[in-house]
Amino acid sequence: MQGIVKxxxxxxxxxxxxxxxxxxxxxxxxxxxxxxxxxxxxRMTVQLVLAGLILTxxxxxxxxxxxxxxxxxxxxxxxxxxxxxxxxxxxxxxxAIALSIAGAGIxxxxxxxxxxxxxxxxxxxxxxxxxxxxxxxxMTGITLALNTFTHxxxxxxxxxxxxxxxxxxxxxxxxxxxxxxxxxxxLPTMNSMLGMGIISLPGMMTGQILSGTLPLTAILYQxxxxxxxxxxxxxxxxxxxxxxYKTLYTKKNQIIL
Amino acid sequence: xxxxxxxxxxxxxxxxYYPDIEINTGQCTFFSGKSGAGKSTLLKLFNGxxxxxxxxxxYNGKSIEDMDTVALxxxxxxxxxxxxxxxxxxxxxFREYYAYRNLTMPEACEIQKYLSICCADFPLETLCSSMSxxxxxxxxxxxYLSFMPRVLMLDEPTSALDRQTGFSFMExxxxxxxxxxxxxxxxxxxxxLTEQFAERKIIIMQRR
Numbered sequence: 474m475q476g477i478v479k480x481x482x483x484x485x486x487x488x489x490x491x492x493x494x495x496x497x498x499x500x501x502x503x504x505x506x507x508x509x510x511x512x513x514x515x516r517m518t519v520q521l522v523l524a525g526l527i528l529t530x531x532x533x534x535x536x537x538x539x540x541x542x543x544x545x546x547x548x549x550x551x552x553x554x555x556x557x558x559x560x561x562x563x564x565x566x567x568x569a570i571a572l573s574i575a576g577a578g579i580x581x582x583x584x585x586x587x588x589x590x591x592x593x594x595x596x597x598x599x600x601x602x603x604x605x606x607x608x609x610x611x612m613t614g615i616t617l618a619l620n621t622f623t624h625x626x627x628x629x630x631x632x633x634x635x636x637x638x639x640x641x642x643x644x645x646x647x648x649x650x651x652x653x654x655x656x657x658x659x660l661p662t663m664n665s666m667l668g669m670g671i672i673s674l675p676g677m678m679t680g681q682i683l684s685g686t687l688p689l690t691a692i693l694y695q696x697x698x699x700x701x702x703x704x705x706x707x708x709x710x711x712x713x714x715x716x717x718y719k720t721l722y723t724k725k726n727q728i729i730l
Numbered sequence: 731x732x733x734x735x736x737x738x739x740x741x742x743x744x745x746x747y748y749p750d751i752e753i754n755t756g757q758c759t760f761f762s763g764k765s766g767a768g769k770s771t772l773l774k775l776f777n778g779x780x781x782x783x784x785x786x787x788x789y790n791g792k793s794i795e796d797m798d799t800v801a802l803x804x805x806x807x808x809x810x811x812x813x814x815x816x817x818x819x820x821x822x823x824f825r826e827y828y829a830y831r832n833l834t835m836p837e838a839c840e841i842q843k844y845l846s847i848c849c850a851d852f853p854l855e856t857l858c859s860s861m862s863x864x865x866x867x868x869x870x871x872x873x874y875l876s877f878m879p880r881v882l883m884l885d886e887p888t889s890a891l892d893r894q895t896g897f898s899f900m901e902x903x904x905x906x907x908x909x910x911x912x913x914x915x916x917x918x919x920x921x922x923l924t925e926q927f928a929e930r931k932i933i934i935m936q937r938r
Contacts, residue, residue: 629814630812631812631813631814632814634779634810634812634814635810635812635813635814635870636814636830637779637803638777638779638803638807638808638809638810639803639804639807639827639830639831639874639877640800640801640802640803640804640807640831641800641830641831642800645830646830725778725781725795725799726778726799726800726803727778727779727780727781727799
């Protein structure tokens with residue numbers, strides 16, 4: 474094993490040639506998304522270059538405050554992304570989601586870095602990339618859960634109204650929708666665990682191997698991160714919906730959708 | 731005759747203003763009025779799924795604001811127009827609804843009795859998903875009736891029924907409720923049915 478080949482700017486820019494293949498296929502099939510592809514590629518490049526520069530600075534000037542601020546900004550962005558997609562939720566529901574993303578994320582990050590890796594909680598080399606993976610996945614999970622939850626509440630409006638009229642407590646009516654949404658949100662993570670190592674070599678492991686880490690060390694990290702992701706997604710989704718759905722009915726047992 | 735439900739100076743969202751209403755125990759009261767006059771909203775105010783902006787609703791002389799509204803809805807049962815049946819058989823629908831109320835479902839002959847009152851004499855294993863709108867409406871009403879509430883509120887119960895079936899349905903349900911002492915509130919646009927079966931008529935109008 475040897476360290477990773479450092480890409481010079483010319484080598485790196487050749488990868489953009491592949492985008493012409495995508496554009497050609499889009500033109501051929503009449504998919505009118507060339508502009509989006511170019512904007513997305515451009516934004517990704519700028520955002521990652523900025524992240525690279527900031528991370529270089531943080532790694533060269535190790536200071537727990539920088540790490541903490543970086544993690545908090547990641548959390549704030551992911552909360553913003555989730556809430557922007559569900560503007561109709563009431564404020565208390567939104568607060569439950571924000572606190573769940575932050576609380577579950579920070580708890581699992583600290584457990585991973587402090588207990589499993591046994592490093593300083595705010596060691597940037599570990600805390601930042603692990604936070605990125607955990608928060609990113611919990612953002613996807615909660616978005617999926619909220620989509621499922623709000624969609625089924627809309628579709629099943631008559632059922633909800635009927636049961637309410639029958640004298641069923643709102644919590645009993647709404648809980649099955651909560652459980653179903655949690656299940657839907659967890660399935661992708663569990664499915665990817667099933668196929669891991671056979672169908673896919675996951676990103677973090679690939680990255681570590683590329684940079685010269687022994688595969689056996691890389692898989693330990695990968696297994697650990699998958700379990701951590703599954704736990705973070707589960708905690709975030711459960712706590713968001715469990716505390717969130719209680720904001721959908723009043724003391725007078727009226728459901729506000 | 732005692733009064734079971736009262737609406738006093740009720741207004742909903744400063745849009746719907748209601749006259750003072752008293753509903754007598756055991757009586758069959760029909761509500762009529764133009765679309766948008768707030769008839770369905772009034773029934774939802776009676777069972778506490780909506781709250782008045784101003785005014786008071788009394789059930790047996792007590793304000794429903796101070797009551798456990800879940801318990802109230804079990805006594806003042808609303809069969810709304812937005813009906814829901816599970817995509818399973820008739821008897822399984824009874825089982826599902828009873829499970830939500832933590833009750834064991836009634837015997838087959840009991841279920842048949844309620845279906846028959848609602849002019850829905852179908853085999854119990856018939857799948858509800860394959861039924862017409864009018865058939866589903868009658869089964870839905872039969873399920874709710876079987877809970878034997880103190881007050882039964884039907885919102886346009888015959889809207890999807892032909893004249894003959896609508897008439898039989900109304901005849902059966904009014905006489906059953908009379909016999910068992912259930913207070914019946916019915917919203918209907920059908921003047922012939924109203925004339926025939928109403929013991930009392932209330933027209934809901936809004937000041938414009």
